[in-house]
Amino acid sequence: EAGVTQSPTHLIKTRGQQATLRCSPISGHTSVYWYQQALGLGLQFLLWYDEGEERNRGNFPPRFSGRQFPNYSSELNVNALELEDSALYLCASSSQGTDTQYFGPGTRLTVL
Amino acid sequence: DQQVKQNSPSLSVQEGRISILNCDYTNSMFDYFLWYKKYPAEGPTFLISISSIKDKNEDGRFTVFLNKSAKHLSLHIVPSQPGDSAVYFCAASAGGTSYGKLTFGQGTILTVHP
Numbered sequence: 394e395a396g397v398t399q400s401p402t403h404l405i406k407t408r409g410q411q412a413t414l415r416c417s418p419i420s421g422h423t424s425v426y427w428y429q430q431a432l433g434l435g436l437q438f439l440l441w442y443d444e445g446e447e448r449n450r451g452n453f454p455p456r457f458s459g460r461q462f463p464n465y466s467s468e469l470n471v472n473a474l475e476l477e478d479s480a481l482y483l484c485a486s487s488s489q490g491t492d493t494q495y496f497g498p499g500t501r502l503t504v505l
Numbered sequence: 506d507q508q509v510k511q512n513s514p515s516l517s518v519q520e521g522r523i524s525i526l527n528c529d530y531t532n533s534m535f536d537y538f539l540w541y542k543k544y545p546a547e548g549p550t551f552l553i554s555i556s557s558i559k560d561k562n563e564d565g566r567f568t569v570f571l572n573k574s575a576k577h578l579s580l581h582i583v584p585s586q587p588g589d590s591a592v593y594f595c596a597a598s599a600g601g602t603s604y605g606k607l608t609f610g611q612g613t614i615l616t617v618h619p
Binding site for chain 2: 501
C-alpha cells in the first residue's frame with residue numbers, strides 16, 4: 394500500500410513569491426493535515442482538511458491557505474513568502490474517525 | 506506555552522539494552538497519545554499510540570506507558586537496536602476546538618551503540 398506522497402521534494406523561491414505544495418493521502422484516507430517544521434522548532438500544526446472542507450487551522454497568518462480536492466489530495470499555498478517560511482512542510486493523512494496520522498516525506502521550502 | 510515536553514534532548518544506549526524515552530504534558534484535555542520516529546530529511550514514522558482509557562500498550566519491541574495523574578508517558582524499546590537510532594517525538598491530541606491537531610514535543614535523539 395502506497396504511503397502519503399508529497400511534491401516537490403525541494404522548492405526554492407524568493408521573498409514575495411508564492412509557493413504551492415502538493416500532497417496525496419494514503420488510499421482510503423479522507424483527512425489531510427499540514428505541518429511546518431522550521432529549523433530549531435518542533436512540528437507546528439498548520440491546517441486540517443476533511444471531505445473537502447477546512448476543519449481546523451493552526452496559529453499561522455492567512456497567507457497560508459490550502460484546499461482539498463474531490464480525490465482527497467491537497468494543496469498548501471503560501472503567499473507573499475518571507476524568509477522565515479523556510480522549513481520542512483509535512484503532510485499527513487488519516488482515515489475517517491481515527492486519530493493516527495501518517496506522514497509523508499515532506500517538501501523542503503527554501504526562501505531566498 | 507509548550508503543552509508537550511520532552512525534557513531529554515538526547516539519549517545514548519548500548520545495543521540490546523532498554524531505551525526509555527519520556528514525555529510530559531500539561532493539557533488535561535489530551536486524550537490520545539502517539540510516538541513517532543524520524544530520520545533527518547524524512548517525515549515522521551508512526552510507531553505506537555495509546556488512548557487515555559488505557560495505561561499500557563505493546564507492539565513488538567515497543568511499549569508505551571501512560572500515567573494520567575502525573576501527565577506523563579514513556580516509550581520503552583526492548584531490546585534496542587542500532588537501527589533504532591533516530592529522533593523520537595511524542596504527540597498528543599484532544600477533542601473540541603483542537604480536534605485534528607497533533608501537538609508535538611521537541612524530540613529526543615536516540616543513539617544506540619553497537
